[in-house]
Amino acid sequence: MAPETSELGGGSLLLAWQLKNKHVLIVGGGDVASGRIESVLVADARITIICPSQGLHPLTKRFINSTHPITYHDRVFAGPEDLAGADMVLTAIDDVAQSRVICSLCRDLKIPVNVADIPDSCDFYFGSQIRDGPLQIMISTNGQSPKLANIIRKRIEKSLPDHAGDAINKVGELRSKLKERAPGVGGEVGKRRMRWMIDVCTSWEMDDLALLDEEMMKRLLDDGWETNSVPRPDDVVGRRRRTSGVLMTSSVIPYVVGFVTGAACAGILLFARRR
Amino acid sequence: MAPETSELGGGSLLLAWQLKNKHVLIVGGGDVASGRIESVLVADARITIICPSQGLHPLTKRFINSTHPITYHDRVFAGPEDLAGADMVLTAIDDVAQSRVICSLCRDLKIPVNVADIPDSCDFYFGSQIRDGPLQIMISTNGQSPKLANIIRKRIEKSLPDHAGDAINKVGELRSKLKERAPGVGGEVGKRRMRWMIDVCTSWEMDDLALLDEEMMKRLLDDGWETNSVPRPDDVVGRRRRTSGVLMTSSVIPYVVGFVTGAACAGILLFARRR
Structure with a gap:
């Protein structure tokens, strides 16, 4: 099918990025960072986390104490030397000025970077995700509505074949x-x-x-x-x-339920009128 | 919810890559390349296509002749100079040796690259996709079964809310x-x-x-x-x-159909026995 050229544009290029044996630097250790760590571990990356220990989310702590290949530094971002060897950088800190500095350093070094909450400092966005073994699904609303992305994710989860x-x-x-x-x-x-x-x-x-x-x-x-x-x-x-x-797929059940209820109602009605 | 660390790994990092005002080089112009062009145009990239004219797929020709920001070179890949200014490179040619050369050059220059059909020369993979305005969904089986990805895509399309x-x-x-x-x-x-x-x-x-x-x-x-x-x-x-x-969502219809059929059957049966 030839696409209507007028319909193109305004979106993103959805990709399955490969991180096996790659090194991802995560600056920050809070709620958002813990979600990033999980996403990155799914892709078998080695991780370095830079965050003062008082800022660590319980989930982030759990990851740091796990057997995953994670190096942890209990301090703030120090400068360009922290970017050495990084194949990807994700920041999730409250300091907007510092975030922009990290983004600028990454762009000079051609390291793909995502700065949480600052879209124009992102080479890529994250989306709502589903995983079932080798199956991975991402739902993106291109930043318009993360909540609707979540609602759609739940609907898709229900519609997926069981196995x-x-x-x-x-x-x-x-x-x-x-x-x-x-x-x-x-x-x-x-x-x-x-x-x-x-x-x-x-x-x-x-x-x-x-x-x-x-x-x-x-x-x-x-x-x-x-x-x-x-x-x-x-x-x-x-x-x-x-x-x-x-034999009895879930899509048949409503018809059967309806049939039985309908038959019962008609039966009761006719039986009552007969008396 | 704390994720079970043992369940992580073996997947990819799904991303929505941003290409607005970026430059994507596509080497090749066949069937696969035409799909890549479409995906990249969705993300508002500028494109350069390098491919001898006899290898162009009709869809690729249509894109080249459209009003989209596409520069076309009627020749084969010439060397490192073709990579100047490229933010991403996608190749889809039959020449495996040439593909590997392009991949190696891209890695030296830190340009993200996808080489069709050669997984270890890919920084990222593509997946089966759905688009409805700002909503974009990608289904990846991590290379296990593109056909099942397609089947699942069709099921998801049916399950999506209408608007x-x-x-x-x-x-x-x-x-x-x-x-x-x-x-x-x-x-x-x-x-x-x-x-x-x-x-x-x-x-x-x-x-x-x-x-x-x-x-x-x-x-x-x-x-x-x-x-x-x-x-x-x-x-x-x-x-x-x-x-x-x-009021009458599609999920209610099977119940109604079942109810009416059940009532009719019971009615006919009881009516027949009464006579």
Whole structure:
């Protein structure tokens, strides 16, 4: 679909930033900083926290005392030397002037920086987040309404399939096994692998994908990939192992509740009139 | 809530990157590149595209011929001089060796880079996206299953409130008007503003927020903010203007359908037995 060019603009570029083995400096240790620490640990970063101990939030203290790779300095930001080796800088302090100094130093050194509460000192913003294993979702209102972002996050959480995270993990495993069985980068085999994986993902429910184990994956590849077909979940997972939730999904329940109530009301009404 | 430290790790840091007045270099012009161009234009970046004309996707051509701030060079990547002034580099070409060279140059210059299909040459990944005005949502499976990310995106799209984007815009406007009426950064007034805005967002449905116009915002601020209360939507929006969707939301429909069907079935059954 060709996008309407007039509809573009006014937003952000949403990204999944990689921080494995990277070094993040967090200046501040309060409520906001503790949320930043959590987000950054999700991405496997090494962290340095600079904050006088009297300003530490209980959650921040807990992180500092955990086994995570966190270095803690009980003092205020000292100057450019604190930025040495940092791949990203996040500040969450009340001192606006100091925040702007840190931002300016970061920009000179081309270190991506976020200064809490000062949008024009931010190379990037945070959003409301959901995580379920490998699944990560971010909801951004581009600074218009953090509260509505939160309300929307809760609605999305409710709408997510029950075992989405597990299903994604299992599909990732299946894809690795398929690559071992039919190796090669790009070309015909690459296209066939991609088509088959898409067929599996579209013809199976997420509940069924989440149930896949080693033996079932082998059966799916033997009976499916080798014959260029996609077996039904019943043939691989087995009827007994599937949850009843597949037959009675939550979307059916309102209809059933309505039907029973309607039938009961009509019955009572007709029965009463008959007497 | 204190997070379980054992649950952290293995993910990415999801961000809303800011590109207003920034310069993004895109090397390549095919299918993948056209998607990148769209994502980057959403964030109001200036773009340079480097790609021989025979490799241009129709969508890429459309962008080049549009009024967007795009500079196009009909050639292959020439060397470090092409990176001058770039704030971000995205490559989507088939030449793996060339891709790695560009990545290495970007890292030397500390320019964030994404190389399509080569994860270890990426400072960040893209995800499946939803946009509704100021609302932007990204779904990432951390590279495990782009197809499942797409399936989940479609489910989320269906679950979103109808007028979420409009509601966010209106709440953003209301917040600006409130800041004009009760100015000041932080402190008591800042806290009171935040609390009142949260009260409005939680006690009003998104459909009602989306209907707010200049006059209604004034009434909401006069009758609500000034008396430290939140008027009901009926008192501000007026009954006539509210959509019937507020009374008959889609979640009620299955119950009604079930009720009518149940009543009809019971009626027919009892009527038949009576004869």
